[in-house]
Amino acid sequence: MPVLSLPDPPLEDALDLLNTGFECGGMITLVGECEVDYDGRASSHLPPGERLVILKPDGTLLVHRDEQRKPVNWQPPGSTHSARIDRDRLIVESVRSSPHEEIEIVFETLMQATLLELDDASDLALAGSxxxxxxxxxxxxxxxxxxxxxxxxxxxxxxxxxxxxxxxxxxxxxxxxxxxxxxxxxxxxxxxxxxxxxxxxxxxxxxxxxxxxxxxxxxxxxxxxxxxxxxxxxxxxxxxxxxxxxxxxxxx
Amino acid sequence: MPVLSLPDPPLEDALDLLNTGFECGGMITLVGECEVDYDGRASSHLPPGERLVILKPDGTLLVHRDEQRKPVNWQPPGSTHSARIDRDRLIVESVRSSPHEEIEIVFETLMQATLLELDDASDLALAGSxxxxxxxxxxxxxxxxxxxxxxxxxxxxxxxxxxxxxxxxxxxxxxxxxxxxxxxxxxxxxxxxxxxxxxxxxxxxxxxxxxxxxxxxxxxxxxxxxxxxxxxxxxxxxxxxxxxxxxxxxxx
DNA sequence: GGATGTATCTCGGTT
DNA sequence: AACCGAGGTACATCC
CATH class of the missing domain: 3.40.1350.10 (Trna Endonuclease; Chain: A, domain 1)
Known part of the structure; x- marks a missing residue:
């Protein structure tokens, strides 16, 4: 499983990593100060702060703070991720339809960008249901x-x-x-x-x-x-x- | 926000990073091939595979695969994390009481270990509830x-x-x-x-x-x-x- | 800590 | 795609 991790990456390098990940079906993690806006079944705004963002190849997006089990913001599997640079800031967007929902993450600073390709074919065996x-x-x-x-x-x-x-x-x-x-x-x-x-x-x-x-x-x-x-x-x-x-x- | 990331770390270095994180109240992410056993309200076994593991300073533990919004295994906030090396493998454990629940993650290989200190004081503003x-x-x-x-x-x-x-x-x-x-x-x-x-x-x-x-x-x-x-x-x-x-x- | 109800619930199964 | 109910639900709130 290849792991490509960039510490304090220039925005262009991070964008390359994101686009590479979108193409090859990898999982991406981003760490940095960001602002998050969501609109869909409900709508929300999250002012700037440092978070861990996870983008999965199945279209899942997670924004995790340093507490709580639930992500503070997310997008369900099946969403379509994209990234761009605008006015010197990295912007990650994720959209799904039916119902229409979108999330926009604006990074003010980026401390780490990582591309993973996880190989995992196992099934969870659960007892007690x-x-x-x-x-x-x-x-x-x-x-x-x-x-x-x-x-x-x-x-x-x-x-x-x-x-x-x-x-x-x-x-x-x-x-x-x-x-x-x-x-x-x-x-x-x-x-x-x-x-x-x-x-x-x-x-x-x-x-x-x-x-x-x-x-x-x-x-x-x-x-x-x-x-x-x-x-x-x-x-x-x-x-x-x-x-x-x-x-x-x-x-x- | 300091970020310390170790690619393909020796087990001892990873253990140091984990213990440092437990002490300073940082957030830790681990990437590698692991096996997960859980016992508590229910019980489960997850055979070896490559996953992203997140340990939060509030006692949350998440094991994420490359798909799904939900972690395949987890521990709720308030749990107590610990780590050790046993027979050349890194073992991460997390326990909570009331109800008693424990999870054990055995890493066969470790591709990345990262220590983050996230600074985030913002509150989520949600509309549509x-x-x-x-x-x-x-x-x-x-x-x-x-x-x-x-x-x-x-x-x-x-x-x-x-x-x-x-x-x-x-x-x-x-x-x-x-x-x-x-x-x-x-x-x-x-x-x-x-x-x-x-x-x-x-x-x-x-x-x-x-x-x-x-x-x-x-x-x-x-x-x-x-x-x-x-x-x-x-x-x-x-x-x-x-x-x-x-x-x-x-x-x- | 227990009880109660909401949730961007998520998820799987079935129609 | 909608419907239905389970879930290690998580989470807030009130007691």
């Missing part, structure tokens, strides 16, 4: 409740898709909503929408709604009660030990 | 509906806080939920939760629920109808032109 929780239940439905039978995943209703649709030991239709972490009122509302949609479509009653998550907040618990929904505490395999029906706030 | 939409309505409630009176913002209910609570021209209590962009079923569910909570608390009827957004999806429109809620099309000032009551899907 909601999908893992689903697999756990499908592999052994009894962890949910003795006698529970999972029938469909992602079953469509007028209000959206139910994570797991099945029947309990009595044969009562049951909607199960899964969350990988402690949930608040929104998840209860989500489950409630699905259950009500089921009860409307073929007009019916006594459809159970079960929220499966590690735990719920107080307000979510109240809502579960008023909406006559249930909660079962379960976690993804590796992210905890608790399991089984218990108080909604159990968390050791 | 939901807050702007709220201000617009509070400044002139008639843009919502003739005769509407806003009484409270963030009014608490058993189900959460209502963006704007007020009365229409007839004096009917009204809950208003604001969204800065086109909304789906979740926003309807949210508004519905608030309205039902209001109708429960002092048991009552005929409380209006109005969703204010640029537009809604088909499914959201259906839900609005079944829940007897209303929709008014409004945008933040600069992000569009449409305004006034209209078909939920109007979007030109």
């Amino acid at each position: 909601e999908e893992d929780l689903r697999q756990r239940i499908l592999a052994d439905p009894d962890v949910l409740e003795a006698g529970f039978k999972a029938m469909v995943t992602e079953r469509e209703t007028a209000a959206g898709a139910i994570d797991i649709y099945g029947q309990d030991a009595d044969g009562t239709p049951t909607a199960v909503e899964l969350k990988r972490r402690r949930v608040g009122p929104d998840a209860v509302g989500q489950l409630n929408r699905y259950v009500e949609a089921l009860e409307r479509d073929p007009p019916s009653r006594s459809i159970r709604g079960i929220l499966v998550a590690p735990s719920v907040t107080d307000r979510a618990e109240e809502l579960l009660a008023t909406e006559d929904l249930e909660f079962i505490s379960l976690t993804t395999e590796e992210s905890g030990l608790s399991q089984g029906r218990s108080s909604p706030n159990s968390e050791e | 939901e807050e702007d939409l709220r201000q617009r309505i509070l400044a002139d409630p008639d843009v919502l509906e003739a005769g509407f009176k806003a009484m409270v913002t963030e009014r608490e209910t058993a189900a959460g806080a209502i963006d704007i609570y007020g009365q229409d021209a007839d004096g009917t209590p009204t809950a208003v939920e604001l969204k800065r962009r086109r909304v789906g079923p979740d926003a309807v569910g949210q508004l519905n939760r608030y309205v039902e909570a209001l109708e429960r608390d002092p048991p009552s009827r005929s409380i209006r629920g109005i969703l204010v957004a640029p537009s809604v999806t088909d499914r959201a429109e259906e839900l609005l109808a079944t829940e007897d809620l209303e929709f008014i099309s409004l945008t933040t000032e600069e992000s569009g032109l449409s305004q006034g009551r209209s078909s939920p899907n109007s979007e030109e």
